[in-house]
Amino acid sequence: MADRWLIRPARVADAARIAPLERRCFGDPWSVAAFEEVLAFPLGIGLVAERDREIGGYLVARAVVGEGEIMNLAVAPEHRQVGLGRRLLEAGLEALRGRGVHQVHLEVREGNAAARALYRRQGFEPIGRRAGYYRNPVEDAIVLRLTLPGHA
Ligand SMILES: CC(C)(COP(=O)(O)OP(=O)(O)OC[C@H]1O[C@@H](n2cnc3c(N)ncnc32)[C@H](O)[C@@H]1OP(=O)(O)O)[C@@H](O)C(=O)NCCC(=O)NCCS
Numbered sequence: 001m002a003d004r005w006l007i008r009p010a011r012v013a014d015a016a017r018i019a020p021l022e023r024r025c026f027g028d029p030w031s032v033a034a035f036e037e038v039l040a041f042p043l044g045i046g047l048v049a050e051r052d053r054e055i056g057g058y059l060v061a062r063a064v065v066g067e068g069e070i071m072n073l074a075v076a077p078e079h080r081q082v083g084l085g086r087r088l089l090e091a092g093l094e095a096l097r098g099r100g101v102h103q104v105h106l107e108v109r110e111g112n113a114a115a116r117a118l119y120r121r122q123g124f125e126p127i128g129r130r131a132g133y134y135r136n137p138v139e140d141a142i143v144l145r146l147t148l149p150g151h152a
Contacts, residue, residue: 002083005056007091010046012039018048018058025074027136038062038071045095049075049084057084059092061104068093068101073115085118093122097148104148107141109134119144 015035038044049057057075124144133141
């Protein structure tokens, strides 16, 4: 059940616990240092889903002059499809809105059906493609955009 998880802000010290989950979820994972950098960045936003000291998922974003970017989002394979990804995404969008963001962008692997369905349900629309953007395996990125409610 997704509601048993506490969604809380991520601290720099969480990077060492997020990175092992990242390695389980991606073929081209971020390093601990990459997480530390974005979590220390004043314009960065990090969230973790925690339960009994276990991190079940996380989201990393940034907000720069009204524009938001979801940089990374994942849920542990054993905790998927119970609504945790949606909760993290909604909390991330709320945090971006709180920073004055009106438009949010992200990139997603073309073949990532689960993530694309999650983002589509949240209202993201495809606006472009970056050829060969991803490594291991090489794949195009689809660029998605969401205009947050209340903004034209
Ligand atoms: C994408 C991901 C974060 C989704 O997390 P999740 O907790 O399983 O997602 P939820 O249970 O909240 O599902 C929310 C919606 O996503 C979509 N979805 C999730 N998993 C799906 C799947 N396997 N197939 C199709 N749609 C799926 C559905 O639209 C779902 O809504 P519904 O249950 O009302 O139909 C998770 O699959 C994941 O971590 N994948 C690996 C990392 C990744 O690809 N991250 C995104 C990078 S851009």
